[in-house]
Amino acid sequence: MNELQLKYGCNPNQKPSRIFMADGSELPIKVIMGKPGYINFLDAFNGWQLVKELKEATGLPAATSFKHVSPAGAAVGLPLDETLRKIYWVDETDELSPLACAYARARGADRMSSFGDFIALSDVCDKSTAKLIRREVSDGVIAPGYTEDALELLAQKKKGNYNVIQIDETYVPEKIERKQVYGITFEQGRQDLKIDNELLSNIVTENKNIPESALIDLKIALITLKYTQSNSVCFAKDGQAIGIGAGQQSRVHCTRLAGSKADNWFLRQCPKVLELPFKDDIKRPDRDNAIDVYIGDEYEDLLADGAWEKVFTEKPAVFTREEKRAWLDKMTDVALGSDAFFPFSDNIDRAKKSGVKYIAQPGGSVRDDLVIESCNKYKMAMAFTGIRLFHH
Numbered sequence: 558m559n560e561l562q563l564k565y566g567c568n569p570n571q572k573p574s575r576i577f578m579a580d581g582s583e584l585p586i587k588v589i590m591g592k593p594g595y596i597n598f599l600d601a602f603n604g605w606q607l608v609k610e611l612k613e614a615t616g617l618p619a620a621t622s623f624k625h626v627s628p629a630g631a632a633v634g635l636p637l638d639e640t641l642r643k644i645y646w647v648d649e650t651d652e653l654s655p656l657a658c659a660y661a662r663a664r665g666a667d668r669m670s671s672f673g674d675f676i677a678l679s680d681v682c683d684k685s686t687a688k689l690i691r692r693e694v695s696d697g698v699i700a701p702g703y704t705e706d707a708l709e710l711l712a713q714k715k716k717g718n719y720n721v722i723q724i725d726e727t728y729v730p731e732k733i734e735r736k737q738v739y740g741i742t743f744e745q746g747r748q749d750l751k752i753d754n755e756l757l758s759n760i761v762t763e764n765k766n767i768p769e770s771a772l773i774d775l776k777i778a779l780i781t782l783k784y785t786q787s788n789s790v791c792f793a794k795d796g797q798a799i800g801i802g803a804g805q806q807s808r809v810h811c812t813r814l815a816g817s818k819a820d821n822w823f824l825r826q827c828p829k830v831l832e833l834p835f836k837d838d839i840k841r842p843d844r845d846n847a848i849d850v851y852i853g854d855e856y857e858d859l860l861a862d863g864a865w866e867k868v869f870t871e872k873p874a875v876f877t878r879e880e881k882r883a884w885l886d887k888m889t890d891v892a893l894g895s896d897a898f899f900p901f902s903d904n905i906d907r908a909k910k911s912g913v914k915y916i917a918q919p920g921g922s923v924r925d926d927l928v929i930e931s932c933n934k935y936k937m938a939m940a941f942t943g944i945r946l947f948h949h
Contacts, residue, residue, distance in 0.1 A: 759941045771914070829880065
């Protein structure tokens with residue numbers, strides 16, 4: 558199959574629409590179920606590149622949750638502790654494969670943004686992973702293969718119309734890529750930079766110690782940024798992205814957005830949040846929404862009389878600013894990647910509030926000395942990669 562006709566493009570009025578191989582070769586994918594759309598395929602192909610590179614860089618199974626051509630989460634297959642199982646809505650009795658752990662982490666990092674996502678998996682989708690996918694609101698999944706029992710579970714979603722794509726993992730794209738804007742063709746070499754330890758070896762701060770676990774997190778952050786709409790910043794910890802700030806014109810706004818998402822990820826682990834008295838019939842998306850409001854600045858909307866009764870069995874106490882700050886002060890050893898240099902040290906100040914200790918960024922700003930000075934003040938270790946990772 559050289560081409561695949563689509564219902565429409567980004568929007569219903571954008572017709573005709575298709576994906577095809579301009580060189581006449583076969584498409585490297587097979588649609589097993591459903592009818593993926595234009596944006597589905599954009600998410601699928603960007604997501605597949607991300608997890609393929611994560612697997613190559615870390616040797617671990619990888620997963621990502623994509624929404625509107627940027628990742629909402631990305632992770633490798635490290636085990637989940639009891640707290641992470643709770644905030645990711647994973648049953649205590651579920652036996653999780655490494656790939657399932659990767660998906661639970663990727664989906665769980667920012668559950669609000671991942672609602673209705675497109676999933677990419679680095680390895681053959683197994684029953685354990687499919688069982689988790691079946692529970693979530695999602696548009697589809699791309700993987701190099703599926704076990705029979707995984708397909709049986711996925712066929713239960715959307716009355717058999719859930720989008721399931723199989724990709725040829727041996728496919729290698731052309732070195733040159735092209736796209737059109739306003740009828741004008743743009744051409745560039747593919748961004749095939751390998752993210753490895755060598756790229757992170759130029760440590761410019763007084764603190765030169767970046768342990769292996771932090772190197773993995775920095776790789777996750779940088780690879781995630783390769784497929785995130787720029788400007789972008791990514792916070793990572795314990796094998797997963799925990800906050801992604803995408804598509805902001807100001808670098809510090811990227812850092813603030815990513816930092817606020819990382820903060821939310823950690824606040825959800827606070828006992829005060831874990832013990833919220835939800836009604837038994839509240840669905841997962843509604844719980845996610847309620848938690849997001851409860852830990853945010855608009856908590857009064859949720860706790861107002863006539864509102865809290867719809868969600869909780871009893872009215873929760875306010876999660877005060879002081880309590881939140883005290884809990885966030887426990888978050889440490891966070892890694893941060895940036896797709897371009899930090900022009901001002903205010904980014905470092907904001908990163909410190911979210912427990913950042915390790916940073917990777919290109920360097921090259923006229924204010925590099927001020928940024929390094931700020932990192933030294935906080936005893937952070939920062940590597941200059943020398944490589945920008947813009948993605949548009």
